[in-house]
Amino acid sequence: MTQTPRPLDTHLLAHDRVYRHLRSRIMYGDLAPGQSLTLRGIGKEFGVSMTPAREAVRRLAAEGALTMSASGRVSTPALSNERIEELAALRALIEVELASRAMPRAHYALIDRLQTINNAVSEAVAHRDAVSYIRSNLEFHRTLYLRAQAPAMLAMAETVWLQLGPTMRALYGRLRRTEPPHFHKLIIAALRAGDEPGLRLAVRTDVTQGLRMLAT
């Protein structure tokens, strides 16, 4: 490692840059479900050839963030209700465990940061900004789970978020809510009180509730 000539963009490898950008877009709901992408289009957009575009796309597809038709056409996935329920259950399982592991290490500074992030969530809800809402909501969860010191579990949770990204966008886009996130307050309260069963319940409910209203 001589010296990276680029202070921004930690990894300067083309395929990684493309991967990260696309991943963000998908996870935070910039792309609607069913939207299709082309390798040449991605390449042109990022100023690279098809090769790194293909690697990024295949990686995303492997993580379930994109689906590939038999002919190799890629598009953002349109999830069935069963799939959504399953992914919600997975979120509940993993994230409850992460929260539980994070709790003993959650100091006041962390809780304050969660509070701050949660204000951003409320603001996004008030402005009906779906992308900001998803982004700050996930940041709230990630900030808490980071304290669990369980990178493999966190990676799994993020993979699930990734798969739900376009769907969440579609969901919150047609949502008329303006009330701030109630269950986040419960999470913070349980954290403050050191109430582990309460924390588990609050996380499970928060994670499950949003997806429940998908049942058509």
Place this chain on the structure above:
Amino acid sequence: MTQTPRPLDTHLLAHDRVYRHLRSRIMYGDLAPGQSLTLRGIGKEFGVSMTPAREAVRRLAAEGALTMSASGRVSTPALSNERIEELAALRALIEVELASRAMPRAHYALIDRLQTINNAVSEAVAHRDAVSYIRSNLEFHRTLYLRAQAPAMLAMAETVWLQLGPTMRALYGRLRRTEPPHFHKLIIAALRAGDEPGLRLAVRTDVTQGLRMLAT
């Protein structure tokens, strides 16, 4: 190479063929932890160019089945004890849920098949064949979980198996056990009795026990 000379192999796409073969090798412990691979070597072995080899490798790396150094060198991962503990916890979480969901649909035919597979497990243990042991052991679990009708969860479980593959190989390779798998019998018994809490406990124990003896 205009026409693939191979009528078998359901998917005739080069990168997919390479991916599947490598994945099997890793998951079933054909490769020791820390073993390094080269793209040109893989390409030569499968008779393809570097391009599909790279895609297969990157996909495996994305799934945690291979690690890539900063310079892009790939090798099978040597897991830390914390990582192993974490992955074991993940297995417990997900597989207990899968077993629980599979139980209501577990008919006699399924239990018989589990019994048969378990005999293969016993035989592999008796012959001290680590690869056969891992393969039939995972087949036992997969057969049960398939009944849960939860493809996303099963995929996650398999990803964890994949990450643990080389480590399990190293573990069972230096194991001197010859007794047949006790906890599998408990699982089958709980299934027969319709004892859901017992099933959860049996699965959790079976999944956890093997990795416990890793704590150096």
Place this chain on the structure above:
DNA sequence: CAGGCTGGCATGTGATCACAAAGACTGTAT
């Protein structure tokens, strides 16, 4: 006007190449 067919365009796949960087190896000096 409807339905099927054909031709052309768009798109993914895999091979090959040039290049850069990382590692290994060898020879030398201390």
Place this chain on the structure above:
DNA sequence: ATACAGTCTTTGTGATCACATGCCAGCCTG
């Protein structure tokens, strides 16, 4: 004998190209 330096080989990366395939529009026919 060991440490260092220079080179030579190995290896990953990304661009480009040829090719096969799938999709779609427009046309023709009934």
